[in-house]
Amino acid sequence: MNQILHIFRKDARRHWPEIMISLALLALFTRHELHPWQNSNAFSSFSPFFFILAGRYITPCVILFWAFLIVRVVQGESLVGDRQWWVTKPYEWWNLLAAKLLFIFVFISVPLFQVHLLLLHQFGFPILPNLSTLLVTHLGLYVVMFMPTLLLASLTKNLGQLLLTVGCILLVAVGIAWLATKFPSSDGENLPPIAENFQEFLIWGSLVAIPIWQFARRRRWVSVGALLGMMAVNSLISVVVPNARTVEKDYPPVEAQPSPARIAIRQPAEVTGRRNANPLFDAVPELNLHVPITVSGVAPGTMVMVDVMKITTDSPQDSRWSYRWKYQHVELWPEDQLKSLSYEVARKEYEKVKTKPLNLHIELALSEYQEGDAGILLVPSGRFGDEMLGICRIDPLQSSSIQCIKPFHAPGLMATFDPQEFPCPGHRDSYTIQEDAVSHAWEFSNHYSFPDANYTPIADYSIWFRPVSLLTDLEDKPQQRTKSLILCPGSEIRLARPELKRQLRIQLDLPNVRLQDLVESDWQ
């Protein structure tokens, strides 16, 4: 313990200027986080320019500076090479590692933890119920940020080497990602859970084990080999282990049960004439097909989400572009009538078949959510607290939205607002919707599994009411009365927790269509 403290004191004495800068940046970060709503409206606020600018870049600055500080401290007793003075002194490796971790703990973790406590306190969120989540968050920060930085610092001699290594790792990552696109995996399908768990174990285990090994033995190339080996094994697992047919398994075909919505494909209008040259459009290697659908029959109090979509075609020789499930996340509310689905395809494959008439088979994987614990929120004026939402207010700049903050995660919610029942004074820039249409908002809980490393315990989110899409939107100038979508004190909002009712798959056909008619671009 004496040696740990001895090394720690030396590091603290050496790095006090960096520590001071780190604390100053953390103070700026705290100031920024204490005014979450001011941050989002930064340029409209009356903050001095410095604080506005600092606020915009403060989080990446703090993170980068912490990484820099960790690198400096670890490389103070470099673990690379055989000329370092300290390696022939009576340093015990575990004391050295503990001293470095203690430094990170004292000068990064503890101040950040205090800031987190301060933020929770300042926003009126209770500390004790949130303490365990806060500790897990900090543990996550250690695993996700501090240990990888410590690992890289332990494998490099100086900052230049470290930057070069980071560049190489990025190149390898890009290479792996590129290779991954060459294999028939899919956005919507994953590895079997056991393979995924093994991959996670491998990644997080390596991030802990390799620095420990490097401190204990100082064999850089063995450590680098272990790191590369871990990356290779992970990539191999992704390539070799067959993807679970997650979508087919999780979303049974609709035949066995009634569909939660009636969905039909609108035949796209035939495009004639020549396309204007658009270098930007022509340069991208992928393009999006837009499939317009009409929607009806979504039951009141429910919402149907189009999770993923797959397009196949009859012509086997032309179907190489169309075998993958792709994420959609398109909401279908009871009042919705018209939506558009988007499907990314490779330009090379598209160009081969774009003018040929094809029969497209479109599969949609749907999740039906129903309202749970529904209740009415009477929107008060100014800031207000709500058990489900956290602390909220009507967005002063975007009056169709409510800004909220909540500890750690935004809650999952379904919200409905009928502006006709609660008309508010208009605003020229606000959205307009049909007089008889309500609007909805959906918030997906962004809570991921461990390690969930956040730099702030305050989740800042918006409940943004968007107009439903109607068939009349297709008309050039809908001749109907509209009204503004504005929230104001006294507005009533129906709030509910989304409960997943069921998941299923439907198939739709779009016969005799040319792909070029599904591409939105600047046609003459």
Next chain:
Amino acid sequence: MTPVIRTDALTKKYRRVFALEDVNLEVQEGAVYALVGQNGAGKTTTIKVLMNLIPATQGTAQVLGTDSRKIRGKSYTQIGYVSENQEIPEWMKVGALLDYLRDFYPTWDLGLEQSLVKQFDLPLDRKIKALSRGMKMKLALAGALAFHPRLIVLDEPFGGLDPLVRDQLIEGLLERAAESTVFLSSHDLAEIESFASHVGYLESGKLLFSEDMTSLSTRFREVELTRDSDGPLPSPLPGNWLQPKTSGAIVRFVDSRFDEQTTPAEIQSFFGTVRDVQFRALSLRAIFLAMARKSEEV
């Protein structure tokens, strides 16, 4: 008595190149052992393997009775190591470095530290990066001596230093040599000769000899003799006669196995009747050069 350092068939290969090949050496307690050899002979490699800074490819080494692969951490409370290539933390001040080191060693002698600081004229308030090379070596040596190490390991400690600093370093070292075993590598043969008790000669990774200085200086002699007539040297000459040269009737060579009893008879058997035979003692430098030239001829 267990040797302080012992290596058995110690080998270090870098790809296909042998930096060390089957090196067997022993350093007894209390010895001042000088490992000499040309650049690239493997002196620093030997020390790095002994100090567990690099792993050996084959063979074993024991330092203070411990397998050299386990030399780390606490082992260094008994070993004072100084190398010309060491990266001392230059951001520190001299005094701060000594303060910092003090807590690592249970046997640190504050009085000795102060006396070394005085003897080496170390400026405690100056940053290390502002020190000259000689000053840095003196500081490193002070840090390596102040805790009464059982073994002092010095890798080329005198390289590039001016004579005054060299003398100061040697003086400081000798004053403490009595209580420690010293193992050093150096090119500076003249200085080593004045205080080394044992010497090992490395050539291309091979240890050509390892013995105490007295026996070394006894067995190496420069021989000069005058033959009755001119003529070519008889061939072959014994392998231990190095660098044979003739100048008219005069013949000179270095005998690396000189023996007062047998060498005159051996000379007579090769040259017949000779006159004015002289046997001159050689300096370590001359022995080193003779060995180096012999290996170049081979």
